[in-house]
Amino acid sequence: MWKNNYLFPVFLFCCSLLSGQSYFNFQLEGQTRFEGKGVPDVHIMNITAGEATISDQNGRFTISVTMGDTLLFSAVQYQRKSLVISTSILESSFVYVTLEEFVNELDEVVVRPYNLTGDLIRDMNGMKTEQVVTASTLGLPNAYVKPLMQSERLLKEASMGPFQIGMLTAVPFNPLINMITGRTKMLKKRVARDKKYLLTEQVRNYYPDSIFVKRLGIPAERIDDFMYYCEVDEKFDSIVATDDHIAILNLLRLKSKTYRENNQLE
Incomplete structure (x- = not known):
């Protein structure tokens, strides 16, 4: 009876090692983000284990963790954030860490000759700035037009319809020839394939x-x-x-x- 009482906890411990061995020295992967974009050069420190790493240009990182470890994320212009490693995090093996922008509130001061107070919101509202000149502010017709892919440009060129020359309407032969030879159909398939490729690359990244x-x-x-x-x-x-x-x-x-x-x- 004594042996059974002694061996049973040992048996449970061994089973936990076999079934949960990924919880020990686990390589956790993740990405630091702000407003949906990866944040590079974020310092990630496992303050429990004394290990650290830095996020890459896409905000991705890998660090060794165990259950209950605390990770500390710090970067210029962002508030420090801590994350305790839980079972759900270990099981997901990938974690997104959303950072918050750091705003340093200063005591009110007056700076001459512009009468700045140190309150950024108040100063920005009180400043007179010239209008930014861009295609959209100028109201240009193509300001919000998305650039075409090469295959889309080729398809547009191959499908160009009639155009005016003075009082006459000119009908180009290229669209008719492209339709007969199958070039237009081929270009449509290429456009669809290119769009699908861009979508796949988006997921891949x-x-x-x-x-x-x-x-x-x-x-x-x-x-x-x-x-x-x-x-x-x-x-x-x-x-x-x-x-x-x-x-x-x-x-x-x-x-x-x-x-x-x-x-x-x-």
Whole structure:
């Protein structure tokens, strides 16, 4: 009886090591963000373990953590933020850390000769500035026009219709020739393919390679092939259009399972 009481806790401890071994010296990946964009050069310190790292140009970082560790995030122009490592964070293996802008409020002072008070909002409202000259402020017709891709420009050129020359209407032969030869149809397919490629690249840049390799089980050399496999899914465009990173990652997780099965990667 004594042996059973002694061995049972040891057995539970060993099981916890086997089932939760990822909670020890876990490499946590994440991204520091502000207003939806990655923040580079953020100092991330594990004040519990005494380790530190710095976010890259896209705001991404990797740091070793264990359950209960406290991470401290600090950067110029942003408020310090702490994060306690919980079970949900370890299970997600990737975390987005949203930073808040640091506003240094000064005591009211008067600075001559501009009569500045030190209150940025009050001073900005009281300052007279010249209007910024841009295409939009000038009201130019093409101010908000999105630049066309090369394939879109070629398609537009190949499909140009009649145009006026004085009192006469000229009908160019290029659109007719392009339609007969199939060039217009080919360019339409190229435009659709280019738009799909840009959408796929957008998703590809949301996550580091380690997410595909570690969480989705996709070998690094097959990530591009996997993304092509995902983009042919009819749900891909609508889910990506939401810009919901969690929903997109869930779609990738579902697609990764069938991709691994189809390619014998299990």
